Amino acid sequence: MTETLVELSDCVDCPIRHRAVCARCETDELDHLESIKYYRSYSAGQTMIWAGDRMDFVASVVKGVATLSQTMEDGRTQMVGLLLPSDFIGRPGREIAPYNVTAISDVTVCCFRKRPFENLLVTTPHIGQRLLEMALDELDAAREWMLLLGRKTAREKIASLIAIIARRDSELKAALPSGQLSVELPLTREAMADYLGLTLETVSRQVSALKKDGIIQLEGKRKVIIPSLETLLEETGDDTDGGPLI
Amino acid sequence: MTETLVELSDCVDCPIRHRAVCARCETDELDHLESIKYYRSYSAGQTMIWAGDRMDFVASVVKGVATLSQTMEDGRTQMVGLLLPSDFIGRPGREIAPYNVTAISDVTVCCFRKRPFENLLVTTPHIGQRLLEMALDELDAAREWMLLLGRKTAREKIASLIAIIARRDSELKAALPSGQLSVELPLTREAMADYLGLTLETVSRQVSALKKDGIIQLEGKRKVIIPSLETLLEETGDDTDGGPLI
DNA sequence: ATGGCGCCTTGATTTCGATCAAGCGTCCGG
DNA sequence: CCGGACGCTTGATCGAAATCAAGGCGCCAT
Numbered sequence: 001m002t003e004t005l006v007e008l009s010d011c012v013d014c015p016i017r018h019r020a021v022c023a024r025c026e027t028d029e030l031d032h033l034e035s036i037k038y039y040r041s042y043s044a045g046q047t048m049i050w051a052g053d054r055m056d057f058v059a060s061v062v063k064g065v066a067t068l069s070q071t072m073e074d075g076r077t078q079m080v081g082l083l084l085p086s087d088f089i090g091r092p093g094r095e096i097a098p099y100n101v102t103a104i105s106d107v108t109v110c111c112f113r114k115r116p117f118e119n120l121l122v123t124t125p126h127i128g129q130r131l132l133e134m135a136l137d138e139l140d141a142a143r144e145w146m147l148l149l150g151r152k153t154a155r156e157k158i159a160s161l162i163a164i165i166a167r168r169d170s171e172l173k174a175a176l177p178s179g180q181l182s183v184e185l186p187l188t189r190e191a192m193a194d195y196l197g198l199t200l201e202t203v204s205r206q207v208s209a210l211k212k213d214g215i216i217q218l219e220g221k222r223k224v225i226i227p228s229l230e231t232l233l234e235e236t237g238d239d240t241d242g243g244p245l246i
Numbered sequence: 247m248t249e250t251l252v253e254l255s256d257c258v259d260c261p262i263r264h265r266a267v268c269a270r271c272e273t274d275e276l277d278h279l280e281s282i283k284y285y286r287s288y289s290a291g292q293t294m295i296w297a298g299d300r301m302d303f304v305a306s307v308v309k310g311v312a313t314l315s316q317t318m319e320d321g322r323t324q325m326v327g328l329l330l331p332s333d334f335i336g337r338p339g340r341e342i343a344p345y346n347v348t349a350i351s352d353v354t355v356c357c358f359r360k361r362p363f364e365n366l367l368v369t370t371p372h373i374g375q376r377l378l379e380m381a382l383d384e385l386d387a388a389r390e391w392m393l394l395l396g397r398k399t400a401r402e403k404i405a406s407l408i409a410i411i412a413r414r415d416s417e418l419k420a421a422l423p424s425g426q427l428s429v430e431l432p433l434t435r436e437a438m439a440d441y442l443g444l445t446l447e448t449v450s451r452q453v454s455a456l457k458k459d460g461i462i463q464l465e466g467k468r469k470v471i472i473p474s475l476e477t478l479l480e481e482t483g484d485d486t487d488g489g490p491l492i
Numbered sequence: 493a494t495g496g497c498g499c500c501t502t503g504a505t506t507t508c509g510a511t512c513a514a515g516c517g518t519c520c521g522g
Numbered sequence: 523c524c525g526g527a528c529g530c531t532t533g534a535t536c537g538a539a540a541t542c543a544a545g546g547c548g549c550c551a552t
Contacts, residue, residue, distance in 0.1 A: 070393045072483055078396040080389040091382055098386065125371055128378060135381040136337055140344065142388035143326035147316045149395035150324040150443025154539065189500060197396025202539055204501055221500065237318055400509065435530060448509055450531055467530065 009039075014110075019086035020060040021134065024126040032124070036116040042066075042103040049089075049101040057111040058090030064107030065186040068099045069194060079194040081138070084168065088134055092118050104186055149197045152237055157196040158206040159235035162216065162224055166232075182225045210235070255285075260356075265332035266306040267380065270372040278370070282362040288312075288349040295335075295347040303357040304336030310353030311432040314345045315440060325440040327384070330414065334380055338364050350432060395443045398483055403442040404452040405481035408462065408470055412478075428471040456481070 011017065011030045022033055039062070042048050048066060049055065061083050068081030080099060083089065089101060089109065112120075121128050148160055166183045185192070189207075193200040210216045215232055217225040226232050234240060257263065257276045268279055285308070288294050294312060295301065307329050314327030326345060329335065335347060335355065358366075367374050394406050412429045431438070435453075439446040456462045461478055463471040472478050480486065 068389075070389070072393075072397065073485065074483075076397040076483075078393040080392045093379075099389070122371075125368075125374070128371070128374055132374060132378045132381060133339075135378060135385060139381060139385050139388060142385060142392065143314075143316070143345070146326045146388065146392060146395055147318075147324040149392055151318065151322040188498090199540060200500080201502085201541080205539090208501075237320075237322075239319065434528095445510060446530080447511080447532085451509090454531075 010034075011037075014062070016060060016062055016086040016110075020110075021088050021127060021130050022060075024130045025124070026126070029120075029124045029126060032120055033112065036112050036120075038111050040109050040111055042107045042109075044103055044105050044107075046103045047100060048103055048107070048109075049097045049099075051097055051100050053097045054095060055090055055097050056114050058088065058092065058114055058117055059109040059111040061085050061087045061089065062108045062110050065104040066107050067102050067104055067191065067194075069102065070099055077194050078197060079191065080142075082195065088131070090114070092121055092131075104191060154196075154198055154202050154206050155209065155235060156237040157198060158192075158203065158210060159215070159232055160238070161192060161196060162210075162226070163229075163232055163236050166226060166229065180225065180227055181229065182219070182223060185222045185224060256280075257283075260308070262306060262308055262332040262356075266356075267334050267373060267376050268306075270376045271370070272372070275366075275370045275372060278366055279358065282358050282366075284357050286355050286357055288353045288355075290349055290351050290353075292349045293346060294349055294353070294355075295343045295345075297343055297346050299343045300341060301336055301343050302360050304334065304338065304360055304363055305355040305357040307331050307333045307335065308354045308356050311350040312353050313348050313350055313437065313440075315348065316345055323440050324443060325437065326388075328441065334377070336360070338367055338377075350437060400442075400444055400448050400452050401455065401481060402483040403444060404438075404449065404456060405461070405478055406484070407438060407442060408456075408472070409475075409478055409482050412472060412475065426471065426473055427475065428465070428469060431468045431470060 011022065011034050014020075014022075017023070022030065025033065040059070042064075051070070063085055066083040066089075067079050068083060069077050069079045071077040081087075083101070090097075092114070121131070148157055152160065162183065162185075165185065166181060169183055170181065187195065189200045189203045192198075193203045196203065198206075207216075207218075211218055214227070215235055217227065219225060257268065257280050260266075260268075263269070268276065271279065286305070288310075297316070309331055312329040312335075313325050314329060315323050315325045317323040327333075329347070336343075338360070367377070394403055398406065408429065408431075411431065412427060415429055416427065433441065435446045435449045438444075439449045442449065444452075453462075453464075457464055460473070461481055463473065465471060
């Protein structure tokens with residue numbers, strides 16, 4: 001479980017160095033972080049944090065995909081966050097976790113003990129600044145998501161999800177999103193349903209429908225080929241220009 | 247429109263002084279803010295900012311209620327934020343407004359020119375710290391809202407909305423929320439529908455149903471009397487203990 | 493190899509909320 | 523005083539997604 005962590009023990013070589021909460025830190029600030037950090041790994045399917053748990057750390061996702069979700073007593077669950085490498089877990093000043101965090105694939109996180117991290121937040125403004133930026137980005141994403149949940153049809157929801165994943169994939173690889181591109185869905189049908197506020201049956205049906213209509217092609221259950229991003233975007237219901245919001 | 251603003255020209259006497267973005271500022275920091283601020287008023291129903299507009303200011307709501315909303319080409323709209331006194335409008339570093347901001351009642355805002363405000367953000371950490379706190383609070387609210395939009399029934403949505411407004415009302419007045427309490431809905435049925443991802447007809451029907459079932463009483467169209475908060479909370483679908491999340 | 497399990501698909505039916513439609517009360521301006 | 527706009531309610535019908543149900547495929551462990 002805690003296998004080859006030697007390879008990522010050094011902040012300078014960290015794969016998420018430029019996007020995570022530490023992105024703006026100078027070398028000496030990194031040294032402080034280095035001294036309070038430790039790695040932890042979880043295997044696919046494992047619950048990393050239960051809602052209601054006391055949390056004595058905050059963390060950055062280094063590798064893998066995790067979800068943030070809420071569950072009602074009768075079992076209805078809604079995903080409220082999708083955590084990818086460089087995303088932040090936890091909230092400074094908060095004792096009790098309000099959501100479940102679940103590893104969707106094998107996940108490695110870089111943890112900071114909460115108290116020392118909170119102190120750093122006061123002393124090194126670069127961390128707070130970056131954290132604010134990340135929180136505002138998440139807020140934007142949450143609001144786009146709210147439009148999806150409240151007003152989009154099942155088909156539009158599926159198309160939007162595929163587009164969202166494709167977009168993030170392509171900005172990760174810095175690949176130009178023209179022509180035919182393909183995406184590996186990191187989610188099961190059930191997780192997609194929890195993301196979109198649907199049932200897994202509806203997800204399955206709508207994926208099949210998009211395939212039948214030639215909007216997407218499937219390779220196995222998880223790999224999606226997008227012949228034309230244009231066409232896919234038309235199915236999302238969003239503004240067609242898709243101009244990047246600044 | 248810009249009538250009696252003399253009365254709120256001084257930060258020290260400001261009604262939102264202790265909750266807004268300036269909450270943590272020292273007297274000298276307030277002086278800086280004072281020098282770049284100006285008030286603006288809007289009347290009920292007026293659109294304050296259009297999505298796509300260039301924004302050269304950020305602002306705090308001082309008085310009244312406004313909404314943040316997104317609209318799709320075909321007219322479907324989803325509210326993504328409800329702005330009450332002390333809430334913040336705009337994002338440092340952003341040029342273009344991504345959402346519509348609409349005054350629901352007569353609204354007064356305290357504006358800061360964007361560039362000077364961004365400079366203050368770097369020089370006075372208290373503002374950035376408070377802004378981070380507010381952003382994280384909004385993120386929590388957005389996530390609760392996502393559960394509502396994705397998984398709750400129409401009846402649960404209505405009950406939740408009334409509970410949310412009642413909660414905020416009572417913490418504003420610091421009134422103890424025991425026994426019978428009453429709430430003035432600041433929203434039309436249509437605005438409630440946009441908040442909840444419903445149609446206005448469904449909102450109307452479910453409000454009537456809650457009334458018929460004795461969960462709430464109505465005084466006029468807008469004033470809601472809650473005989474038992476307990477009973478109302480049972481209708482929201484949320485965890486019954488309702489423990490305050492820290 | 494075989495049985496079981498996890499993940500997914502597809503079909504039949506039901507249901508909740510959307511849509512279409514009519515009408516009520518209040519406020520406001522002519 | 524009247525007409526109309528606005529906000530709201532209620533009824534009838536429709537439809538999209540949920541629910542109920544069955545079965546397929548790939549994979550692992552016995």
